[in-house]
Amino acid sequence: MLLFGRGAQRLFAFVAVMMLVLGVVLSGFYFLSPRASLRMTSGFPGTAADKFVKAFVAGAAARYRMVKVSLVPVQSYAESSKALENGKADIAIVRTDIAPPSNGATVAILRRDAVVLVVGPGSRVKSPADLIGKTIAIPQSPVQDDNSRLLDQLLAYFDIAPDKVKRVFLPVAETGAAIQRKHAAAVLAVGPIGPGEAVNVVTSIAKATRGTPKILEFDEADAIAKRFPGFESIDIPAGAFRGRPEVPDDTVTSVAVTYRIVVPQTMLDVIAGMIGKSIIDTKDKLMASLPMVSQIEAPDTDNPSPILPVHSGVANYFNSGDQSFLDSLQQYFYVIGIPLSFLGSLGAVFFGQVQGRKMANDQKQIYQLLVYADAARTADAAELDRLEAAFNAAVTDYVNRIATKGGDPGQAPISSLAIDHARRAFDRRRMDLREQKPTTPGPAVGQAGADKMRGSGPETTAQ
Structure with a gap:
């Protein structure tokens, strides 16, 4: 009996390929900046803040192809804070004395x-x-x-x-x-x-x-x-x-x-750290063309503020630099990759067990067909009829189950051989039974009659 059919082999191959693809995707996540679609509040038209925001958006689009930053127009700093609180913006420019957002965390001081x-x-x-x-x-x-x-x-x-x-x-x-x-x-x-x-x-x-x-x-x-x-x-x-x-x-x-440039406190550390890094990069690039960016500074991570505290991802980046940024990516690689790999393994085991049960049922029915074939070799006519009826019912049930619930395609050739073998066994037994049937005897004749038929006997000789 086969332990694994072609269906199971294909399933395991599929799972292996999926795990390989998952590994490639997670590796890309590890080595590349994460994808993000971010919404940022605008500054007042014509102000230095507005010029910086537009320069930052353009710089982010050029430097980070996997990050898209779109603008959310606002008319006041209070409206900018409200946009962050209501989830309408992911990055906001706020002034600390004007209704600071309750959920805000600082990534940079503009x-x-x-x-x-x-x-x-x-x-x-x-x-x-x-x-x-x-x-x-x-x-x-x-x-x-x-x-x-x-x-x-x-x-x-x-x-x-x-x-x-x-x-x-x-x-x-x-x-x-x-x-x-x-x-x-x-x-x-x-x-x-x-x-x-x-x-x-x-x-x-x-x-x-x-x-x-x-x-x-x-x-x-x-x-x-x-x-x-x-x-x-x-x-x-x-x-x-x-x-x-x-x-x-x-x-x-x-x-x-x-x-301050603020983000929600719930933003992932790796995204917040990336934003802080890109702001510093923008400052270095725009220093000559936009003098006001020289005033941008990193928040003081050693001086906790009761409002707009420094985001933990930004604090890690400014304290440890790029290494912290890569460590954050690695952390998410493990946090996401290990559970997914574990779930993938459990899925493979589960589907393997399901497929194994299907193969076991297929093999059990094939074995039953062979039992019918063996029993047919010594059955009398009445028993042969009973066995053949049971055999036909088993074949019908097997075909219906494959049609409705599916089965392992790798078992199909074996099933065909078993069915053909059983039918041949029934045909041979019926032929044997016909050959073994006795001939009906004629009327009895005496010894004299027999001798007469042979044209000899004592009386004939005497005459």
Whole structure:
């Protein structure tokens, strides 16, 4: 009896090929960047953030053929945060003081903006607490309302109600004239330490007043940052906003907000690490053509933040570099590959057992056909009829089972031989029984009659 038919061999060959294909696919996953289709919120049209986003998308498309990044248009940083929370975006640019997403994790810091209150030369305002009852000028911009709410938070720390401080929104170039004409006591500027809004405000005030502007210091910056996690403490070096005379004239402590590139905390480490790596690559490529990218920096992995913490995949990459990135890929290779291989092996065993049971049933029926053939050799006529009827029923059942439930095609030639062998056995036995049937005897005749038929006997001789 055959233990394995051609069907089983084909099944095992198929399983082996599938396992080989699986190994090739997982190897490709290990050595290549993972495929990903990512949605990223846009920046405000014409802003530096918008230029960076478009450059990043183009750079990602050129460098990572297996990664597709599409843009999700938004009109505010609050809308950008909401898009990440609602699952409408996979990457978002947010500002830490404007409704940060509850599910966000940082992959990179796009820019760090200092929050400064600039006053004119000889101003009586010496600290933020002196602003009660005064008017604050805020430069016009797409985020002017957000900056006004930022001012409310700072005033709240000094127990100053928002309605106790007036605001006027002016073009940057007119802020100096507002200070010179006493229409405003101070100007709120939110910008980087370097070219940007703060530098432009200082320049405007210096030109209008023909003096040296002053930067109010936030001695309570650390406490403010603890109370309002969207802020952080920052030291502004002397001469950061003007070189001669220097503004500020000495290092000043203030608060800052950061623009961050964030992803969901649930994003796979390997994808988040890839995004962090591609952002740094984009920075290096665009430094000459887009100066603002020089402000991009890796998040501080040693300083945990209560909001927008650093994503674990990004932390691993920035702490260990490319090796960590490959280790993450290897981790997913094992996590995915080993269970799939185990399931494939179980599947092969299961299908092997099913196929083995089918072969066993086929072989059992073939054996029964041979039993009928052996029994036919010594059967009398009545027994032969019974055996042949049982044989025909078995053949019919076997054919019907193959037609409905399938069977091993490799057993078909053996089945045909067994059926043919049994039929020949029945035919030979019937021929033997016909030859063994006795001839019917005629009427009895006496000895005399027999002698007479032979033409001899004692009486004939006597005559």
